Amino acid sequence: MTLVFNKLRKEYGQVVAIDDVTASFAPGLIHGVIGPNGAGKSTLINMTAGSYTVSAGSIMLDGKRLDKLKKYQIANSGVARTYQNIRLFDQMTALENLEVCFYPSDVGGTWKEVVWPPYASARRDRRREKCMEILRLFDLQGHADAEAGSLPYGRQRMLEIARALVCNPRLLLLDEPAAGLNHHETADLTAKLAAQRSPDRITIIVEHDMDLVMALCDNIIVMHHGKLLFQGTPAEVQASTDVQLAYLGTANDIDDIRAAAQDRRAQLGIRTRRRS
Amino acid sequence: MSVAESLAAVRPRSSRAVAFLVFAVAIALIAATPFLPNYYIRVIDSLLIYILLGIGLNIVIGYTGLLDLGFVAFYAVGAYSYALLASPQLDLHLPFLLILVVAACLGAITGILLGIPVLRLRGDYLAIVTLGFGEIVRIIINNVDWLTGGPKGIARLDKASILGIQIARPVDFFWLLLVVVLLAGLVAWRLERSILGKAWAAIREDQDAARGIGINTTNAKLAAFATSATIGSIAGAIFAASQRFVSPESFTLQESVLIVLMIVIGGIGNILGIVAGAAILILLPEVLREFAEWRILFLGLLMIFLIIVRPAGIVPRSFGPDKLIRRLFGK
Amino acid sequence: MLGNLIQQTVNALTIGSIYALIALGYTMVYGVLRMINFAHGEMFMLGAYVAFLILSMLVGDVGMAGAIALTVAFVVAVFLVGLIGVGIERVAYKPLRNSTRLAPMLSSLGVSLSLVTGMQILAGPQPVAFPSFFPVVRYEVLGGTITSMQIGILVAAFVLMFGLHFLVNRSRIGIIVRAVSESRPTAQLLGINVNGAISMVFFVGPLLGAAGGILYASYYGIMSPTMGAVIGLKAFTAAILGGIGSIPGAMLGAFILAFVEVGGTALLPVITHGVLGTEYRDVLTFAILILVLLVRPAGILGEAVSEESIVYKREF
């Protein structure tokens, strides 16, 4: 009933982004992943969700190997995620953004939906009911028919998380959910995520905002230069000198600046192209 | 851009009137058509065929967001299905309805065959590969003379008939096409609203994120290609039956581009838009017939103007058939 | 056999260098605006017509000597077409810069249609004979025939391509253009004159296309209002093959395409024992294009991008 990284490794040519990381994540808990920029936090999420290939090692969820699956198969195994740069379906309404998540379970009935309108509306109503429930949890019910792309930034963040939660995932991966949010919004987000705790769900949050991480997470792993530096409770992490050193001593200035620029652009909603 | 804004601002109150107007004009046109001289009926037949093609291509371009420039290949597959199965060419004279079914199946198969190699490609690469596919189909048709007659084409196709009723006059084709267009439009519209349609929209908006929520994009895209090709192929079969002659020059790249233009000028992703786009691009040159080359120049300039003034098309994506119906019958 | 080989190589190089000049225009516009400029083939056509007009004015009305008149006509025509290119961008594409990606593409289709029919109305739809820019002298090299015209075209094309290479990689303008094509928002933040850079691209691209058109018209001896359509499509194919957005890619793609075409004509009947004749040459061309893209979905020299490193929002 856990997520396990077993000697996980990711290389880009000569560069080692993730260096033999072994860790396990228990259900019912919220796990935080922190570390300076370039430590490999997002890479971990991207590998788990199937966006990046795994160079060596394995990822197991409930005893099933994830790293050999295609991205959509991983999603269908109960893995849901959000992105560092919000990736909503801009020209679809907020409601549709959630509704489309029922594709894997409902697609078989497509032709019936086409030829038999009552069946279609019954199906649609059932889907919409579930989606509205989630939207309400994130205070988005008033925006259900608004185009996702037209929502304010903070709402978009919320909507993306709502989309990840709509199919009740076993494993929830949140990649910097508080990036670009102001203080109030972050506090709001923290409360909403806390309310979503579930005994069956493994939640992993990659985040820079320490207030959120410390308030929310039961367990924290600290990444540094692709290696797992430390694992423990928030209190243990705060007490660790290793962690302090990693953050203060060797943080790469350029990376920080780049990250700041990246966040700024994300806030402005500018699409960024980065070289691999 | 004040013109665009004022055009775009469809006021809720007036839009109900617009909806009624659109509806009334459509009904009046349909009712009046059988009484028009044959020339006008033929023009309207031609318009309906292009609307049908537009509905088909819109599934791939408008719904799924894949720029397909080789759509004419499916049109050709359908046309040649009819030409080969109902002509002295192979001395087969199968009934029209059976050929429609065969054409639909062949279309779907070709659609999937095209879909498979282009699945990995995006945007402009997809555009050029589909374009190449369309050209390959045309060149092959032009060169396998023993089967397709090569550039000479196939002449003296059988007159079509459905259950003993002969479909030969332009007005017969008008009714046939009207039924087929309405059916295809209905299917396309209901597909758009189905869960598969939502998945297509998700792929259009952000393909990777769509995979991330568990959509098997391969299958969804193949379904889009197959449905679209099926409609294109049916249009081709009807075209061949009405023309009673097919030759490769009806299936050039220009035809594909014309259909794409129709969709985009009318309003991408929207069936009502396709009707508007087809009306402009097919009827206008016919109306301006006496101006010979000037009409094409005018059309080119009009295209630039329309796209600049309304880059998202004449009919906005949001003003789809559902809205039309709601405006008409809703509260 | 060797003669034939040399002959075909020269043929391919000549066609390839004309393709390359046009492909460069596609690729530069794409690099900066992510837009396929369907009107680019018409710049090629305009080049030939404008040069012809200037030439007949110079020779007929002014009475200028042949060689000087040719040079003047060439230079003036390519600059004029460059300016036309800038003007078209201002009118037809600039208003659509923040619109969907499909909109400027289709606007360019409208521009293309208007230019072709406009020229048909102005100059007549018939092909017109075009004077030779280089005297035709045939050289026999190891059994192959090479004309002075082919040599002239190769030299002119390579001079232009090296000129562009220098402009893009060494000059200030080139750096600005490259910065804009790397990331327009970032360039804007850095205070770069983005409009200026885009105008530059729409000047240089049509200029090269027009040069290609003049060389083409004088090589084949004719020009027609529709001459841009087929060759534009081929150059576009070349740009995609090489990896659109990449300048060396466009040149590479153009020469590969030319060699495939010439090789297809020469070898298809031989390889297939006459089953497939030269009429299947374009099938071969597109089949190779599709195969290349299956292996390298972004073209030969195109930037390979992994899924997450590029945020692909809707194409249109």
Place this chain on the structure above:
Amino acid sequence: MRKFIATLLLGASLFAGPAMAEQITIGLSAPLSGPQAYFGTTWHNGFKLYVDKLNADGGVNGVTVAYDQQDDKADPREGTLVAQKFCDNDKVVLGLVNFNSGVAQSTLPIYEDCSLPTMTFGSNPSLTKQGYKLMVRPVANDLAGALLPAEYALGKLGAKTALVVNDKQVFGQGISEIFAKNFQDGGGKVIDTISVAPSDVDFAAVLAQIKPKKPDVIYLGAVMPQLALFAKQMHEQGITATLIVPDGGYTPDLIKQAGEPNVQGTLVAIQVPPMDASPEIAEFAKLYKAKYGEDAGPYSIYGYVQGQILEQVLKTTKGLTREDINTALHAVKVKTAVGELEFDETGELKVAPSYLYKVEGSKFQLVGSK
């Protein structure tokens, strides 16, 4: 939109109103825009020239002739729309239609359905073999067009081998196949048949393949400007075989576009007599130039001849209905600028004149006729 409605109403009123007895309308359909516009326009101009003269003289037995000229863009789909337009208009009693055989293929069934007789210009032999009762072809078909050059090549040039190139279009492929057959029937050998794409402009690669085969003659079944491009490149590559081309090459453009030295000795076969063949034709050429400000096109004289046929039809017809006109058309026997013409039961000319020219200097020199 208003214009559209106006046209609509106009069309409807024409449909309903009674036809005027003393004026008939001839439907003219050909490419008037696009690359083939030159042929369509100049062909029609020849006809209009004759009809205008006819009307100026008060018509034939009091019947004046109007014409309705439409653009078919050389596209079968446009062609059928035009055909239907003519069919719907009761005043149209005869069609001068379709320059392209491919377009005629799709329009002839429509004309047949509405009993509108036509003089069809498409030269593909198969058109008259489909049993159409309302068409005649006042011009030699490709069978005749490709016989003379084959005989000339074998006899006068003493050619033993020929190589055939075609552009994979209806006309080019059809006529080159007929040439090949005639050449072989006459005892010659066709060493190879090569197809090129219709949009090709560069034949260097093909020519490099042809060169080692050393044919005596090369027959090129294509249209302008391919004919000129091929001739030019053939000469540049040092191929000395005699080039034979079909009727599309009978235009000064061939010599201009290929360059005079590159086309010397090229043979052109066409159904048109030389412009100085008779005083009548010379007179026509002069009139044409005076009226349209340019030299007559390759088919202008046939437009003129069709006018002459029309005059004879109007002189002999019993009435002005489509049926009457058709009967008179099939029975017509008339002396025209290209000789005496009459049709057989399929609508084909009984004697179809064809001519062969050789390029000498900047002129076409008649070297044979049939």
